[in-house]
Amino acid sequence: MESDFADRGRGIGQRDDPLTDWLRHEPFGRTVLRRGDAVTGRIVRIDRQGILVDIGSKSEGLVPPHEAQALLQHGVNLTVGQEVLCFVVRPEDAEGQVILSLRRGLVEQSWQRLEKAAEAGEVVEGQVVEAVKGGVVVSVAGLRGFVPASQLVSGRTEAELAGLVGKVLPLKVLDINRRRNRLILSERLGQQARRLQQQAELVRSVRPGEIRTGRVTGISDFGVFVDLGGVEGLVHISELSWDRVEHPSKVVKIGEEVQVYVLAVDPQAKRIALSLKRVQPEPWATVAERYKVGQLVKASITRLASFGAFARVEAGVEGLVHLSELSDRPVKHPKEVVKEGDVVTLKVISVDPQRRRLGLSLRQAQEELASEG
Numbered sequence: 001m002e003s004d005f006a007d008r009g010r011g012i013g014q015r016d017d018p019l020t021d022w023l024r025h026e027p028f029g030r031t032v033l034r035r036g037d038a039v040t041g042r043i044v045r046i047d048r049q050g051i052l053v054d055i056g057s058k059s060e061g062l063v064p065p066h067e068a069q070a071l072l073q074h075g076v077n078l079t080v081g082q083e084v085l086c087f088v089v090r091p092e093d094a095e096g097q098v099i100l101s102l103r104r105g106l107v108e109q110s111w112q113r114l115e116k117a118a119e120a121g122e123v124v125e126g127q128v129v130e131a132v133k134g135g136v137v138v139s140v141a142g143l144r145g146f147v148p149a150s151q152l153v154s155g156r157t158e159a160e161l162a163g164l165v166g167k168v169l170p171l172k173v174l175d176i177n178r179r180r181n182r183l184i185l186s187e188r189l190g191q192q193a194r195r196l197q198q199q200a201e202l203v204r205s206v207r208p209g210e211i212r213t214g215r216v217t218g219i220s221d222f223g224v225f226v227d228l229g230g231v232e233g234l235v236h237i238s239e240l241s242w243d244r245v246e247h248p249s250k251v252v253k254i255g256e257e258v259q260v261y262v263l264a265v266d267p268q269a270k271r272i273a274l275s276l277k278r279v280q281p282e283p284w285a286t287v288a289e290r291y292k293v294g295q296l297v298k299a300s301i302t303r304l305a306s307f308g309a310f311a312r313v314e315a316g317v318e319g320l321v322h323l324s325e326l327s328d329r330p331v332k333h334p335k336e337v338v339k340e341g342d343v344v345t346l347k348v349i350s351v352d353p354q355r356r357r358l359g360l361s362l363r364q365a366q367e368e369l370a371s372e373g
Contacts, residue, residue, distance in 0.1 A: 036088060038085060038087055038105070039061070039085075039086055039087075040055070040084070040085055041054050041056070041100075042054050042081060042084070044060065045080065046078060046080060049065060050065045050067075050068045053084065055100070059097050060098070061100040062097050063100050063102045067103055068102070071102060071103060074142075076106065078102075084102060084105060085106070085108060086101060086104070087105055088100060089101050107142065110140075110141040111176075111178045114140065114141060115176055118173035122172075123193045125171065126185065127168050128165050128166060131158070131164065132146075135152070135155075135161070136149075136165070138169065145183035145185050146183065146184055146185070148184070149161065151174070151186035151187055152164070153187050153188055170191050170194040171185040171186060171187055172185065172189040172190045172193055174189075199231045199270060203231055203272065206272055207262065207265070209261075211260070211262075211279060212228050212274075213257065214226035214228045214229070214257070214258060214274075215227050215255065215257050215258070216253065216254055216255060219248050221247070222236065222237055223236040223240070224240065224248045226260055232272075233260065233262075233271075233274040234273060234274060235260060235275060235276050239274070239275035241277050242280065242282065242283050242315055243312070252276070258276060259276075259279045263275050283315065283316035283317045285353070287317055287351065288351055291313070291358065292348065292351070293348055293350065296347055296365055296368065297313050297346055298343060298344075299313045299344060300312045300344075301343075302340065304333075304335055304339070308320050309338050311346060313360075319348075319357075320357070321338075322361075326363060328366075328367070345365050345366075346365050347360065347361045347365040
């Protein structure tokens with residue numbers, strides 16, 4: 001009767017007439033519920049008699065016991081106070097109570113959630129419930145979906161597919177059609193997106209100035225790549241050691257675990273600049289504590305220049321033996337006295353940590369050693 005009046009009212013004009021509006025609403029602004037209406041409510045009670053839901057109507061709605069028990073047995077998490085979407089099964093039973101279906105509401109919410117996930121490109125999780133020809137069936141938010149074998153990371157044979165049953169996979173929606181009850185997903189894309197998400201989170205968690213432990217994954221002419229647990233950083237060749245580095249392979253090996261200092265982080269480009277040498281104290285910072293004017297030291301000749309020879313006294317610390325301090329006789333070029341690789345005894349004649357300069361003398365060292373001998 002009510003439906004006939006309402007339909008006639010709509011046929012009179014573009015707007016509902018007052019009679020139709022009156023028929024569709026009760027006093028005090030309460031909407032008359034119809035079979036199939038979707039309503040949002042809040043759970044007020046869960047017991048053997050079912051699930052009682054406050055839907056803002058004159059009486060509370062009831063999810064029957066058989067449906068309530070089925071939902072709870074399938075692990076659906078329901079709590080008092082929780083907001084839920086339900087569908088009206090019967091506007092009123094013999095006792096005047098509205099009968100609801102929560103299962104239909106949950107299914108509707110699941111479709112809505114997966115449609116949003118598909119639009120946003122989000123990763124969802126699904127448990128493999130069955131291995132079938134050409135792929136596996138998964139349960140995602142209470143819905144059944146299909147993952148083709150080509151979209152699985154592993155699972156080419158029947159045995160491999162069967163071995164996936166029970167496992168939870170990261171998935172991305174490939175195709176979703178609610179009317180056709182169609183849901184196709186991809187583990188490959190899901191795992192790829194999850195990896196990128198984890199990398200982004202890890203990059204955001206890294207802070208300049210931190211010391212992190214990583215593993216060497218690659219070596220090139222310009223530096224070393226270090227895995228920090230899901231994201232790689234670069235140690236430039238200039239940051240490998242305080243000492244001169246001929247090639248990165250001389251300092252580290254692939255697979256070696258190292259401690260690195262975080263120099264800089266670029267979250268947008270997902271780039272992390274690292275340093276191996278800065279984990280150790282800068283040698284020049286304490287050079288004045290180890291070397292005093294007049295001290296004799298062992299050093300290795302590293303380079304020759306027209307004005308003198310450079311000598312390495314320790315890792316990261318080189319000094320200069322000026323041309324005039326090479327010998328007590330006139331010398332036109334350092335090669336007349338020393339060559340690269342020579343290990344010699346030198347005398348410290350000046351120390352300037354601020355300017356990173358160490359003055360050395362071969363001539364004075366030889367004179368002192370000769371006088372002692």
